[in-house]
Amino acid sequence: MPVTLNPAQNEAVNHLRGPCLVLAGAGSGKTRVITHKIARLIQSGVEPRRLAAITFTNKAAAEMRARARGLIGARAADVLICTFHALGVRVLREDGAELGLKPQFSILDSDDTLGLLKDCGATTDNAVARQWQWAISGLKSAGLNATAALARATSAGERHVAQIMQRYEERLSAYQSVDFDDLIALPLRLLAQHDTIARKWQGRFAHVLIDEYQDTNAAQYELLKHLVGRATPFTAVGDDDQSIYGWRGATLDNLRCLPVDFPQLKVIKLEQNYRSTAAILEAANSVIGHNPKLFPKRLRSELGAGEAVRVLACDDEQNEAQRAVQRMQALRQTSGKKAWRDFAVLYRANHQARVFEQALRRAQIPYRVSGGQSFFERAEIKDLCAWLRLWVNESDDPAFLRAIAAPKRGIGHQTLARLGEFAAQSRSPLFHALFSHSLDAVVTRRAADALREFGREVTDLRQRAGATHGVGAARAFLAEWLAGIGYEQHLQGQAEGKALAAARWDNVGDFCDWMAERCGDGAGAPTRRADQSLLDVAQTIALITTLKEREADPDVVTLSTLHAAKGLEWPHVILAGAVEGLLPFVPEGEDTSAATDALRVEEERRLMYVGITRARLTLAVSWPRQRKKRRQIVTTRPSRFIAEMALDQAATREDPRARLQALRAEFARRAADSEAPASPARVVP
DNA sequence: AGTTAACTCATTTTT
């Protein structure tokens, strides 16, 4: 990337006054434009605290913050750089009272809400509850609440979902809790219905920047519009060709609407790519050229032609993995550099990773599979979070139920069911019901004592947590708490094996360290976190998904889904499993109307485009001639996207050179295996 | 209450 901005980037950075849409092709330096624009705005006299940069993920926000700091130093700390949802939390903490929401409301994650939905719909079936969850999330992201959904329902099924949604909303509000979608939907309602609040927020920001604009859903767009009002200039940065989240509500309509809703909109295209060779961009351009164009773009390279894109036709999935391994080994030999982190294997669906994992393990190549369970989704961490949530918010019944069972304290389902009934009758939270004198009438003496004991414990801990400041004190407090409730013994008693219990306990340790650090040093250092109490920290945990990387990225091959690969890049990419049915993906139960089908394929094509544009120097697209589907082996057809790459015929045909290369690689590998320092197996064509 | 045995069913995932 050059030191100076190119003309298009410059134009985007310097368009300060009005609404601006930056169509940033893959690898065209979009984060650079956003950070430079922040710097430019500050230079032009805007106070840092009056700038907001909104992203979709914590990771993107963290990267943006780091880059901004690199550019403008300490002033970056005053710029609001956060996710859409974190912004929603701010709005609700400040103005949620208007909706009956106390500032200490809880944020429920999808596990919690799934349980809640099972309650509301009286089912134990996960799949059914998940469908409701999906449907309700869709309604909320479209900007509808239960009442609106009910009014709009046209079938019995839709009415049913709307009714469950109604109950669900009532429960959430009784718990003083919100779900993730509420973090958009409720602020939107606030700004849309309360003029004074809307004006307050509109006055707060002098410029709003939005990253990955193509990923916004209807509710987010509405929220954005209310946030900027008529006067606040904004910069939306995105790429219609990289819109791959339609299935979770993102809509390109938001891009189509923008020039209509904001007639003075300045549209700037970034087409200069700084990442990939011309050969790779050629393939990318030709694939995406098969989609109808919203804003036509054509990426240009400045890195020279580069190696031709390879197509590997493989016997089956095992062979595909094997050849991927051989290719990586061969490339590593010839490139002279010895970094496994230069390689990525990308695929459509998670389960495809397995074959590659096996092959890599056999070849003793280190790898990492992207995704998987995040730290904060682990049972032990969620247990502890439940306690924290309960300290913050007494009305949080889901947290109450989880905390009271972690560890187990001889309170069974019976007791909890009775307590629940009792609480429901008096319309009070479980935690309050605990202290009622009439409790003894509904549960046994023993149970009542155990419940009250739990209540005392929580009350006591909450008070002490609120008074705990500083890293050292927080750490000591957390350790004492865990010892007090006997959490380590609880883990060991779970009969999952000693090693697992130890691993879980390690996680608990990490979690405590992390919490303690966030409490600041208590010495009044001028960092933002210095004056947070443990309870302050506890409130936002649900939004945090990743712990700071423990070790700086180790030297490993990446296995990743195409979705998870967005925004990343590698020198060498292998795009695997390019067969019809998988990429483009065709779901099993085929209720295929031609129209939705076409839209689906367009999104799959964008996914292919995202995959291709992750590669910097070399790209191979592989496909197995047969694959296992369900239990039988089926012959496949190569993905239509392979033909659409419009490669040189030589690359597409089963190419003797490819075979030869595989043989050479195999030879090189064996040589490397057998003798340690054997002459550095140079492979010459 | 806790553990095993059978059974089902398979995109993509962030907050």
Add this chain to the structure above:
DNA sequence: TGAGTTAACT
């Protein structure tokens, strides 16, 4: 193929 969950035991 395997994971994850339910149902039926002990």
